[in-house]
Amino acid sequence: MLKSIIYHVSICVLAFFMFYPVLWLIASSFKDTKDLFQNAYQLIPQKVLLSNYVEGWNGFGGISFATFFKNSFFIVIISTVAQVFSSALIAYGFGRVTFIGRKFWFVCMITTLMLPHQVIIIPQYILFGKLDWLNTFLPLIVPSFFGLPFFIFLILQFIYGLPFELDESAKIDGCGKFGIFFRIILPLIKPALITSGIFSFYWKWQDFFGPLLYLQDxxxxxxxxxxxMFSDPAAVTNWGAMFAMSVLSLMPAFLIFIIFQKYLVEGISTSGLKG
Structure with a gap:
């Protein structure tokens, strides 16, 4: 009993220190600027200000934060669905379809995992500029339709855990390669798909450099x-509104994790078919 108490108390203390920055962010979203800097380490605000959320939601330049959330959801949802589906299709090709040069192309795909993202920034920018895609959502969405090596590798390991007898049985019933993929493989790799979707959603939602590079409007x-944009070095920064919108920006990612957390560990473990 004593060991159990010590263990749980230690875990709670460590969890508090790990979660403290988020608690501080939430508490700061209800403070005024004076209280924010004079009582920086105090979680409970001296005066609760809900106006920070109102001012933050009103945005700036006549553009409310509803527009920014709409833009983010539009990019993230399309990119996530496209990235997960295309990665699953490519992984199925590597894992179940025999074609000339399969090992060579697989090595090329794995090699791109070790390629720093900074190396391809300039070529991509020049390419998208030639296509007249700058200041549009296309550079942030279209590349997702061609898969992501990390997701391809993750889903491929999961597919390797599925017995080939399932494919043979489907062939006997008259299924082609796409029929096997949609009717057999996709339902069985759902944990890997959801795990990839969670990671894709996180990475796209928090992406700052991509929109900064391609969007001017x-x-x-x-x-x-x-x-x-809330931070203005030439004027007074509205820290309360910035923190309030930062809290709201955390909610979609937090809800996605809460809803699909039971699939996360199962997808990463690549356990394949059970039972």
């Missing part, structure tokens, strides 16, 4: 880029 800004 304020009405097309995402949430991550709009938060930076």
């Amino acid at each position: 304020t009405k097309k800004y995402t949430v991550s880029l709009a938060l930076k």
